[in-house]
Amino acid sequence: MIYVGIDLGGMSAKSGxxxxxxxxxKERVDTDPADGAEGVAEKIGALAKNVAAHAxxxxxxxxxxxxxxxxxxDSAAGVVAKWGNYNxxxxxxxxxxxxxxxxxxCLTNDANAAALxxxxxxxxxxxxxxxxxxxxxxxxxGIVLGGKLFEGYRSAGAEVGHMVIQTGGRRCGCGRRGCFExxxxxxxxxxxxxxxxxxxxxxxxxxxxxxxEKVDGSTAFKAARAGDETARRVVGDYIxxxxxxxxxxxxxxxxxxxxxxGGVSNEGEALLVPLKEKVNERIYVGTEYAPLDxxxxxxxxxxxxxxxxxxxxxxxxxx
Numbered sequence: 001m002i003y004v005g006i007d008l009g010g011m012s013a014k015s016g017x018x019x020x021x022x023x024x025x026k027e028r029v030d031t032d033p034a035d036g037a038e039g040v041a042e043k044i045g046a047l048a049k050n051v052a053a054h055a056x057x058x059x060x061x062x063x064x065x066x067x068x069x070x071x072x073x074d075s076a077a078g079v080v081a082k083w084g085n086y087n088x089x090x091x092x093x094x095x096x097x098x099x100x101x102x103x104x105x106c107l108t109n110d111a112n113a114a115a116l117x118x119x120x121x122x123x124x125x126x127x128x129x130x131x132x133x134x135x136x137x138x139x140x141x142g143i144v145l146g147g148k149l150f151e152g153y154r155s156a157g158a159e160v161g162h163m164v165i166q167t168g169g170r171r172c173g174c175g176r177r178g179c180f181e182x183x184x185x186x187x188x189x190x191x192x193x194x195x196x197x198x199x200x201x202x203x204x205x206x207x208x209x210x211x212x213e214k215v216d217g218s219t220a221f222k223a224a225r226a227g228d229e230t231a232r233r234v235v236g237d238y239i240x241x242x243x244x245x246x247x248x249x250x251x252x253x254x255x256x257x258x259x260x261x262g263g264v265s266n267e268g269e270a271l272l273v274p275l276k277e278k279v280n281e282r283i284y285v286g287t288e289y290a291p292l293d294x295x296x297x298x299x300x301x302x303x304x305x306x307x308x309x310x311x312x313x314x315x316x317x318x319x
Contacts, residue, residue, distance in 0.1 A: 002057055003312050004048045004103075006067040007110060007304030010085050013044055015051040016305035017062075025055035026305065037091045044093075045100030064104040066312030068113025068304045069093060075155040078107045106315040108151065110304055112158060115142020116149045116314075117307030118259050122298040127256040131249055132297060133160060135217075135262035138173075139181035139245070143253060149311065161185070165244045183241035186217040186264050189234075193220045196234050204228035217263045221270055239275050246275070246294075247282035254290055261297035268296065 001021075007014040014028045029047050031040055044067065052059045071083030078094025094105040108116075115132035124130035124144065133141040139161030143150040151157055161181035162174050169178025182188055193215050197205045204223045209215045220238070223231030246258055258279075264271065276294045280287050299306055 001313075002052070002062045003309045004051060004062055004065045005113075005305040005307070005309030005312065006044055006048065006065060007113065007308060008040070008044065008067060008069045009110070010070065013040070013047055014301070014305055015047045016302070016309065017051045017055045017057060018309045019055075019057065023302070023306070024057070025051055026302070027051040027054065033086045037086075037088060037093070037096065040086075041093060041096035041100060044097050048097075048101055048103075059101075062103055064106060064312040064316050065097060065101060066113070066308035066310070066315075067093065067097065067105060067107045068110040068308040068311070069107060070110050073107055073109045073112075073155050075106070075108045075151060078105060080107070081154075104312075104316065106312040108149070108308070108311050109142075109155065109158075111140040112142040112149055112151060112155075113307030113311055114140075114261065114299075114303040115144055115158075115307065116310045117303040117305070118261070118297050118299055119144035119147070120310045121306045122303060123259045123295050124257055127293075129253070129255040130257040130259060131160075131253065131255050132259045132261060132303075133246065133249075134297075135184060135242075135260060135264040136186050138187065139185045143255075145253065145255075148314065160245070160249060163245060163248060165241060165248065180241075180245040184238070184245055186262060189217050189220060189238050189264060190215050192234050192238065193231075196220075196230050200230045203230040205231055218267065221267045225270065235270075236274075239271065240278060243275055243278035243282060246279050250279065250292060251282075251284045255292070257293040257295060259295055259297045261300075261303065265296045272296070
């Protein structure tokens, strides 16, 4: 059983060819909004053919192609309903790639694909019910229940970053105030670190970062480990907000595990230990009856191609 998984991004498309569940080879190609939908579809089709050929496999034997794409995705129709960065509206990407390859093409949101990849092949492989939360430029993620991806009505669900955790709080790009991602993304952590630096010129944060422009998601954690009180407050507040959002999701879906991806998750135990303690304090009826695991995602940048493959396999099995 041979499948191709494609992880489409704003600057590149990554591919993987899978044989009987094993990743055989990976390849990538640069993408750009100037390519247009037709150009991107052409590149994806060629990429799928090339990764199979370079793995020594016949493209004729490929069962299907899975694609994880940014934007609002109508997965049943195989359409990118809206992708702001590329200014796409109602782009029938699945059909366009199918026309170029002669293969069935299944399309889902890229964050959903990453969640399914982690659930099937990564940190969530031992769980049937799990959530992936990615802490990057925003807060993204996906929900896997009973081993299957939950997408919601017209695939528009699982936008975990736009759950309000602070009524009337910071304005979000979505137009609301107080969204989860305004407090728990790497972007939010960098913003809060800079604000703390500006309010305390004696903080060790200045020595570690060098300047406001060089602050990243690890700056506050490094200074906190070195004993800086200002940094400890930044990290403490960040973890508290992250725990609030995770606890809300856990109380709704009650998964067995929450997996954390994105750059901030690289802090490991410095993040996970206090986070788990605070989440457990907030879980309805406690954790004795239905304990929760919180762990780092395991597949890194490959989660999307694994998930695109798993999604195509799931959809083909359901047909």
